Structure formats: structure tokens, C-alpha cells
Amino acid sequence: MVKLLFLAGSTREASLNKKLAVVAAKKAKDLGVDAMFVDLKEFEMPIYNGDLEDRQGLPEGAKKLKKLFVEADGFFIASPEYNSSFSALLKNALDWISRSEDKDEQPLSAYKGKVAALAAVSPGGYGGMRGLVPLRMMLGNIGVTVIPSQMAVPSGFDAFDDKGGLIKEGQQKMLLNLLQEFVSTTKALAR
Amino acid sequence: MVKLLFLAGSTREASLNKKLAVVAAKKAKDLGVDAMFVDLKEFEMPIYNGDLEDRQGLPEGAKKLKKLFVEADGFFIASPEYNSSFSALLKNALDWISRSEDKDEQPLSAYKGKVAALAAVSPGGYGGMRGLVPLRMMLGNIGVTVIPSQMAVPSGFDAFDDKGGLIKEGQQKMLLNLLQEFVSTTKALAR
Amino acid sequence: MVKLLFLAGSTREASLNKKLAVVAAKKAKDLGVDAMFVDLKEFEMPIYNGDLEDRQGLPEGAKKLKKLFVEADGFFIASPEYNSSFSALLKNALDWISRSEDKDEQPLSAYKGKVAALAAVSPGGYGGMRGLVPLRMMLGNIGVTVIPSQMAVPSGFDAFDDKGGLIKEGQQKMLLNLLQEFVSTTKALAR
Amino acid sequence: MVKLLFLAGSTREASLNKKLAVVAAKKAKDLGVDAMFVDLKEFEMPIYNGDLEDRQGLPEGAKKLKKLFVEADGFFIASPEYNSSFSALLKNALDWISRSEDKDEQPLSAYKGKVAALAAVSPGGYGGMRGLVPLRMMLGNIGVTVIPSQMAVPSGFDAFDDKGGLIKEGQQKMLLNLLQEFVSTTKALAR
Numbered sequence: 157m158v159k160l161l162f163l164a165g166s167t168r169e170a171s172l173n174k175k176l177a178v179v180a181a182k183k184a185k186d187l188g189v190d191a192m193f194v195d196l197k198e199f200e201m202p203i204y205n206g207d208l209e210d211r212q213g214l215p216e217g218a219k220k221l222k223k224l225f226v227e228a229d230g231f232f233i234a235s236p237e238y239n240s241s242f243s244a245l246l247k248n249a250l251d252w253i254s255r256s257e258d259k260d261e262q263p264l265s266a267y268k269g270k271v272a273a274l275a276a277v278s279p280g281g282y283g284g285m286r287g288l289v290p291l292r293m294m295l296g297n298i299g300v301t302v303i304p305s306q307m308a309v310p311s312g313f314d315a316f317d318d319k320g321g322l323i324k325e326g327q328q329k330m331l332l333n334l335l336q337e338f339v340s341t342t343k344a345l346a347r
Numbered sequence: 348m349v350k351l352l353f354l355a356g357s358t359r360e361a362s363l364n365k366k367l368a369v370v371a372a373k374k375a376k377d378l379g380v381d382a383m384f385v386d387l388k389e390f391e392m393p394i395y396n397g398d399l400e401d402r403q404g405l406p407e408g409a410k411k412l413k414k415l416f417v418e419a420d421g422f423f424i425a426s427p428e429y430n431s432s433f434s435a436l437l438k439n440a441l442d443w444i445s446r447s448e449d450k451d452e453q454p455l456s457a458y459k460g461k462v463a464a465l466a467a468v469s470p471g472g473y474g475g476m477r478g479l480v481p482l483r484m485m486l487g488n489i490g491v492t493v494i495p496s497q498m499a500v501p502s503g504f505d506a507f508d509d510k511g512g513l514i515k516e517g518q519q520k521m522l523l524n525l526l527q528e529f530v531s532t533t534k535a536l537a538r
Numbered sequence: 539m540v541k542l543l544f545l546a547g548s549t550r551e552a553s554l555n556k557k558l559a560v561v562a563a564k565k566a567k568d569l570g571v572d573a574m575f576v577d578l579k580e581f582e583m584p585i586y587n588g589d590l591e592d593r594q595g596l597p598e599g600a601k602k603l604k605k606l607f608v609e610a611d612g613f614f615i616a617s618p619e620y621n622s623s624f625s626a627l628l629k630n631a632l633d634w635i636s637r638s639e640d641k642d643e644q645p646l647s648a649y650k651g652k653v654a655a656l657a658a659v660s661p662g663g664y665g666g667m668r669g670l671v672p673l674r675m676m677l678g679n680i681g682v683t684v685i686p687s688q689m690a691v692p693s694g695f696d697a698f699d700d701k702g703g704l705i706k707e708g709q710q711k712m713l714l715n716l717l718q719e720f721v722s723t724t725k726a727l728a729r
Numbered sequence: 730m731v732k733l734l735f736l737a738g739s740t741r742e743a744s745l746n747k748k749l750a751v752v753a754a755k756k757a758k759d760l761g762v763d764a765m766f767v768d769l770k771e772f773e774m775p776i777y778n779g780d781l782e783d784r785q786g787l788p789e790g791a792k793k794l795k796k797l798f799v800e801a802d803g804f805f806i807a808s809p810e811y812n813s814s815f816s817a818l819l820k821n822a823l824d825w826i827s828r829s830e831d832k833d834e835q836p837l838s839a840y841k842g843k844v845a846a847l848a849a850v851s852p853g854g855y856g857g858m859r860g861l862v863p864l865r866m867m868l869g870n871i872g873v874t875v876i877p878s879q880m881a882v883p884s885g886f887d888a889f890d891d892k893g894g895l896i897k898e899g900q901q902k903m904l905l906n907l908l909q910e911f912v913s914t915t916k917a918l919a920r
Contacts (some may be wrong), residue, residue: 203818204811206741238777238824241863242868245776248817279888282664286870289484289671289813290863296483296495297813297859301532304490312890334413341492359588394627395620396583398548429586429633432672432681436585439626473855477679481623481672481861487670488622552899678865678877683914686872725876726917 158229158342159190165235165246167197170310172277173234173284179320180275181230184335189342194224196249203244204251218252222266225253230271230342232335237278237287246291254298268299271345273338275307275331283308301345305337311340349533351380356426356437358388363468363503364425364475369512370464375526380533385415387440388395389472394435395442409443416444417456421533423464423526428478437482445489459490462536464529466498466522468506474499492536497526540611540724541572547617549579549626554659554694555616555666561702562614562657566717576606578631585626586633601633607635607648612724614655614717619669628673636680650681653727657689657713657719659697665690682726687719719728731802731915732763738819739806740770745850745885746807746857748893753805753848757908760896762915767797769822776817777824790826798839804917805846805908819864827871841872844918846911848880848904850888856881874918878910907917 162181164173177193184191199217202208214222225231235242253266262268272295276284285308295302307330309315315322322328353372355364368384375382390408393399405413416422426433444457453459463486467475476499488495498521500506508512513519546555559575566573574716579598584590596604598673607613617624635648654677658666667690677684689712691697697704704710735754737746743895750766757764772790775781787795798804808815825841835841845868858881868875879901883889888895895901 166779171779197884203821204816205818206739206744239827239867241820241867243777244817244821244824245778247811247814247820248776251811251817254812282667285664290866291488293480293484293863294812294814296487296493299495301492301495302491303485304487341536345532362588371752394630395625396627397548397553428635429629430676432629432676434586435626435630435633436587438620438623438629439585442620442626445621473858481675484672485621485623509701674869675862675866678869678875679755681875681877683877684869686869686874727914 157190158339158346159192159227160184160338160342161192161194161228161231163194163196163231163233165233165243167195167245171235171236172279172315173236173295175316175320176234176275176277176309177232178339179322180331180335183331184232184339186333187335187339189339194221196245197281198210199249201248201252204248214252214257221249222253225266225270227269229346230338231276232273233291234275234277235284235287235291237276237284240267240286242287242291251284264299267295269345270300271338271342272300272302273306273334274302275309275334277309277312281310283310283312299329303337303341305334306333307334348381349530350383351529351533352383352385352415352419352422354385354387354422356424356434358386359437361504362427363470364427366369366507366511367425367466367468367500368423371425371522371526373482375423375523375530378526378530385412387415387436390440392439395439400446405443405446405448407442412440413444413457413513416461419461419527420537421462421464423466423529424482425466425468426475426478426482428467428469428475431477432467433478433482436495441521455490458486459535461491462529462533463491463493464494464497464525466500466525468500468503470503472501474501474503492532494526494528498522498525520531539572540721540728541574541609542558542566542720542724543574543606543610543613545576545578545613547615547625547724549577549627552616552699554661554697557698558616558657558659558691558700559614561704562616562713562717566614566721569717571721575655576603578627581627581631583630583634591637596634596637596639598618600631603637604635607652610652611728612653612655612720614657614720615673616657617666617669617673619660619666621660622668624669624673633641646681649677651727652682653724654682654684655688655716656684657691657716659691659694661694663692664727665692665694673675682724685719685723687716689713689716730763731919732765732800733757733911733913733915734767734797734801734804736767736769736806737852738806738816740768740818744809744854745888746809747877748851748889749807749848749882750805752893752895753807753904753908756904757805757912758812759909760912762878762912767794769818772822774821774825777821782828787825787828787830789837791822794822795826795839796844801843802919803844803846805848805910805911806864807848807850808857808860808864810849810851810857813859815864828892837872840868842918844915845873846879846907847873847875848882848907850882850885852885854883857885874914876910876914878907880904880907
């Protein structure tokens with residue numbers, strides 16, 4: 157059974173993107189895959205610095221997160237848009253887990269051969285779609301197959317019901333389509 | 348058997364990227380797939396203009412090329428870099444074949460669900476890699492799964508032997524790896 | 539007095555982006571600059587091909603357009619979005635005029651030191667903003683200072699009145715702000 | 730006299746990009762401007778989190794850095810490339826100082842109307858140029874005029890002499906040209 161991670165580029169308590177990642181993970185389980193929501197809050201790590209890495213190796217949070225990525229077949233990222241790009245929090249986590257822990261390790265073992273799906277939600281009218289451009293660009297450059305479909309949810313404060321579900325039927329359907337493409341691509345490419 | 352197209356973003360007689368597409372097609376055949384080099388020279392079309400399309404529909408060259416794309420499972424593009432982006436020739440062909448010919452046709456039928464691999468060769472030191480950034484960006488936006496690996500061949504005038512083969516062993520190997528990833532991804536995703 | 543060109547990436551008769559470029563040129567004149575709308579329709583050129591260039595040099599349309607660019611201090615481009623990128627028509631024109639006509643010419647004389655402003659209008663909800671990403675990227679790479687402000691007009695079929703003016707006051711103001719920044723930047727940087 | 734900041738996207742002790750920012754600041758002073766090297770190490774800040782901001786406002790490091798940006802006319806960034814993009818350290822600092830501290834403040838006061846120049850140095854053959862693509866994209870989106878010229882220094886471990894100067898004459902000249910364009914653009918656009 158393929159293993160999929162669902163994470164958000166924000167640790168804010170009421171983060172809209174966290175909500176999106178959580179509901180996506182739930183819906184993915186309904187599709188019969190092993191889907192796990194990963195809250196970056198539980199994987200704290202300092203801002204990446206090469207000297208720090210030389211002295212101490214990967215911080216515990218990065219080691220744990222990297223292990224999840226290495227074992228997963230794909231990951232879904234709900235990414236907030238800060239200044240038209242993705243968050244430092246997300247970049248920092250992605251950078252730390254890109255590092256090898258010993259000489260014999262394959263480079264980019266957290267990423268190579270993996271599949272990713274991207275989504276965003278924002279309070280504004282564009283749904284955070286601008287931030288997905290550099291995220292897609294980066295992931296493609298480090299060996300991840302990013303599926304072409306993606307989802308940007310505008311007017312995010314009105315998008316979710318009390319139980320965290322998407323209110324609009326159209327968006328529910330869009331998410332389902334995205335997840336189906338994500339799951340089928342991951343199944344097809346998993347070795 | 349999966350069907351793969353190999354094309355170059357140039358119609359120049361001695362085009363380095365044409366050479367790269369030709370040798371890639373040959374090597375792909377050795378991997379046991381249906382690989383076809385497509386010379387854009389044989390698919391002439393005027394520069395896209397909506398009025399022209401309204402009056403005459405797709406030009407013959409575009410119809411023929413689109414048919415090949417619709418029937419193919421994947422395409423390999425060797426793209427020259429003009430002003431840090433890909434050629435107008437390539438953009439024009441890709442735009443024309445993105446158009447639907449009748450109301451019942453699925454939009455983007457030439458692209459949706461297809462797999463692409465990108466490569467470039469240039470006389471300079473960067474091998475045309477800058478032009479692949481916007482090309483990857485565009486294809487991802489229209490439903491194409493672009494595989495993460497790509498290849499940029501620098502010093503292109505010295506890259507090929509008389510028979511059109513890549514001279515450097517490292518580049519031969521890189522092309523082979525790229526093609527293997529391209530073929531396996533296309534096989535996996537072909538429906 | 540600074541000289542500014544206003545062009546659209548479409549030659550379609552009823553092109554929304556042509557309308558936007560025309561009204562922008564008119565408003566720029568009101569700001570006391572030499573503003574000229576340039577219809578690419580009057581500068582026909584074949585799709586760029588290196589062999590063609592070797593045999594015949596720049597086609598007449600490209601020579602004329604290049605001359606306008608060389609003499610101008612800045613250019614405003616209203617760019618339609620085709621498949622999330624700008625048009626082949628525009629890329630082709632920009633590529634042809636990037637070419638030198640003789641050995642002593644400075645490379646990229648049409649672009650180096652020039653200022654550009656970007657805008658887009660589309661029938662859809664995003665106003666063609668996605669196509670401006672690769673256009674901005676390319677121009678920055680060839681020596682053009684692209685001003686940070688830009689304008690994307692959604693619901694383009696309802697955006698203009700019978701005389702070609704923008705209907706919404708907010709958009710009129712946005713265009714005016716964009717032009718003021720464009721004019722002041724060009725004046726400041728013109729040598 | 731225009732005020733220019735010079736910073737690096739790394740706090741590593743022996744950072745090549747820090748070296749590049751330091752030598753650039755020194756050379757800029759020779760051009761008669763107020764040039765200041767800013768070590769991000771002295772502006773520590775936690776990873777951006779909206780809840781944290783709601784509770785405590787900007788951290789001290791961010792306030793101090795923002796003040797420098799607000800007072801400056803331009804900034805030069807030497808950016809290391811991590812996973813084909815810029816560092817989380819840099820993104821984090823740029824995001825924090827993008828935030829307003831009170832309701833009456835103009836949005837993006839650290840950025841609007843400012844000029845930026847980008848550079849990179851890396852141990853590899855491309856000089857970190859890939860990471861400048863998303864950095865340029867982001868800065869352009871938040872109101873910064875990024876000058877078209879940029880500089881990527883390959884083989885970075887062999888690029889500097891004992892005193893921190895660039896060894897190769899060609900690179901010294903390239904840096905000088907970049908700084909001259911940076912200074913003249915900033916002077917022209919400073920209000």
C-alpha cells in the first residue's frame with residue numbers, strides 16, 4: 157500500500173493550509189491509501205546553517221521528518237503564500253531533510269523517485285497560487301515528480317465548515333480529483 | 348508498447364538540439380519502445396492568431412502534429428535557448444496543438460496525462476539549462492507530467508561525433524539514464 | 539523627452555490586450571511623454587530560424603521594429619496568456635530584434651538599459667497574470683529593467699467601454715499608477 | 730548620498746557568499762556611496778509564525794533589520810543556492826521585515842521603491858545561478874526593482890584571495906560593472 161504524507165507550510169494554530177492538508181489526508185484515506193498528516197510543529201528545527209550541521213549533524217526534528225519522507229512514496233503540500241513565495245518554515249524543513257547523514261547514503265534520498273501534489277489556500281482572491289510556482293520549480297529540480305494538477309482555494313476564511321470540510325461542492329470535487337491523480341501517479345511510480 | 352515522440356525546438360539544418368533529439372530517439376528504440384523523431388520543419392504553421400483560427404481552424408501542420416501528440420504517451424523535447432527562454436517555433440507549435448478542434452473534444456487532449464522529458468544543448472557553458480525553466484513551468488501548467496531529471500549539454504559544437512552520437516561517455520550515460528527514467532515513467536503512467 | 543513604445547502580444551483584430559496597450563499609450567501621452575502604440579501586425583516576420591538569418595539577415599519587419607526599440611527608452615507590453623505563458627508572436631518578435639545586424643553592434647542593443655512595464659487582460663478570473671511570470675523572467679535576463687508594478691485585468695470582455703477606455707475606476711487608477719511608475723523610472727534611468 | 734546594504738543569505742562562518750557581500754560592500758564604498766555589510770547573524774529571529782507575530786509583534790532582530798532596509802535605498806544580496814532555491818534564512822528575514830508594525834504604516838515599506846542587485850557564489854560550476862531565479866521573481870513581486878545584471882561565481886573555493894578579494898581579473902571587473910549599475914540605478918531612482 158502506498159504511503160503518503162500530508163503537510164502544511166505553516167505551524168500557525170488556525171492555519172488554513174493546515175486545514176486543507178488535514179482534510180486532504182482524510183479524503184485520501186477514503187481512497188484506500190496509507191495517508192498521514194504531519195504537523196511541522198512537532199518537528200522543530202533551527203534555521204539551517206552549515207556550521208551547525210558540521211558540529212551536530214541533523215537536528216532530531218529533521219531526522220524524524222526525513223525518516224518519514226524516506227519511507228513515504230509521495231507527499232502533499234498545502235503551502236501558504238508569503239510574499240509570492242512559500243514559507244521559510246517549509247523551505248527550512250525541505251532543506252534540512254535534503255542533507256545526507258552519512259557518506260554511503262544516496263543524495264536526496266528523501267526526494268528522489270517521490271511524487272508530490274501541491275495545493276494552497278489563502279484569504280485573498282488568488283488562493284495562494286503564486287507561491288506554488290517556485291515550490292513546483294524547486295521540487296522538480298531535486299528529483300520529485302510533481303503532478304501537474306494543483307489546487308488553489310481563494311477566500312479561505314469561508315472555505316471550511318466547522319468540522320474542517322470544504323464547504324463548496326466544486327472544491328470538494330476538485331480536491332477529490334487532485335487526490336485521485338496523486339494516488340494513481342504514486343501507485344504507478346512506486347517501486 | 349508506449350509511443351514516444353522526440354522533437355527539437357529548432358528547424359535549423361545543423362541544429363544541435365535536433366541532433367540531440369535524433370540520438371535520443373535512437374537510444375530510446377534500443378530500450379524497446381516505439382520512438383519517433385519529429386522534425387518540426389515538416390509541420391509548418393503560421394504564427395498563432397485567433398482570427399486565423401476562427402476562419403480556418405487548425406492549419407494542416409498543426410492538425411498532423413496534434414494527432415501525433417494525442418496518440419503518443421510521452422514526448423522528449425530538446426530545446427534551444429533563445430534569450431534565456433525557449434524558441435517561438437516551439438511555443439507556436441505547442442500553442443496550436445493545445446487548441447480543440449470541436450466542442451466535444453476534451454481540452455488539452457494533446458497534453459493531459461502525457462509525460463515529458465526535457466533536454467538542451469548549447470555552444471556555451473551552461474548547455475541551455477536556463478531555457479528549460481520556463482518550458483518545464485509551462486508544460487506542468489497544461490497537464491503534462493515533466494520528469495524531474497533533465498539534461499543540459501554544454502560546448503555543443505564538440506559534443507557529437509560524425510554519426511551524431513554523443514562523444515563523452517559521461518553524457519552518453521546521462522542520456523541513457525534520462526531515457527530510462529522517461530520510459531519507465533511513461534510506461535507506469537500510460538493508461 | 540522619453541520615448542515609450544506600447545505593444546500587445548497579439549495581432550487579433552479584437553484583441554483585449556491590444557485595447558489595453560492602446561489606452562495605456564493614450565494615458566501615457568497625457569503624462570507628457572512621447573508614447574507610441576506599435577501594432578505587431580505591421581511588423582510581420584517569419585518564425586525565427588538561424589539558417590534564414592544567415593542567408594538574409596533580419597527580415598524587414600524585424601529591422602523596423604528593432605529600430606523603434608533601439609530608439610526608445612522603454613516599452614509597455616500587454617501580453618495575452620496562452621497556456622500559462624506569453625504568445626509565440628511576442629517571443630518571435632523579441633527574439634528577432636535581439637539579434638545583432640553587424641559585428642560592431644553592441645549585443646542586445648534593443649534591450650540593454652531599457653525599462654519595461656507589463657500588463658495583461660484576459661476573459662477569465664486571473665487576468666492573464668500567469669503569463670507575465672515567464673515574460674518578466676526573460677526580460678530581466680536580457681538587460682531590461684522591468685518595473686515591479688504590473689497590472690492584470692480579469693473579466694476582460696466587460697473591461698472596456700465603446701471608446702476603448704477602462705470602465706472600472708479602480709482599474710483606471712491602477713493603470714495610471716502603473717504608467718506613472720513606468721514614466722518616472724524611465725525618465726530616471728534614461729541616459 | 731545613497732545608502733546601500735550588502736547581505737548574504739548565509740550565516741556560516743566561512744560562507745563564500747558572505748565573502749562576496751563583504752568585498753562588494755568594500756568596492757561599493759570606493760564608488761562613493763554609503764555601503765554597509767549586514768551580517769544576518771546579528772539579527773537573529775525565530776522562524777516566522779503568525780501566532781508568534783500576533784502575540785509579540787516583530788522580534789528585535791527583525792525590527793532592527795527592517796529599520797536598516799527602510800532607511801536604505803538599495804540592497805545587494807549574495808545568495809547561496811540550496812536545492813536550486815535561496816536559503817530559508819534569507820526567506821525568513823525577508824518575510825519578517827515585510828510585515829507592518831502598525832496600521833498606519835505603508836505596506837512593504839522595507840521594499841517598495843527600493844533597488845536590488847543579486848549575486849551568488851558556489852563551489853560548483855554554475856555559481857549558484859539557479860537560486861537567483863526564484864529570488865528575483867519574489868523581489869519583483871513585492872515592489873523591488875531588481876537590476877537586470879547579476880553575477881554568479883563558480884568554483885567558489887578558489888575565487889577569493891587571503892584578504893577576501895576576488896582573484897580573477899574578469900570577476901573583479903564583472904563585480905565592478907554590477908556595482909556601477911547598482912549604484913547608478915539606485916541614485917537615479919532614489920527620491
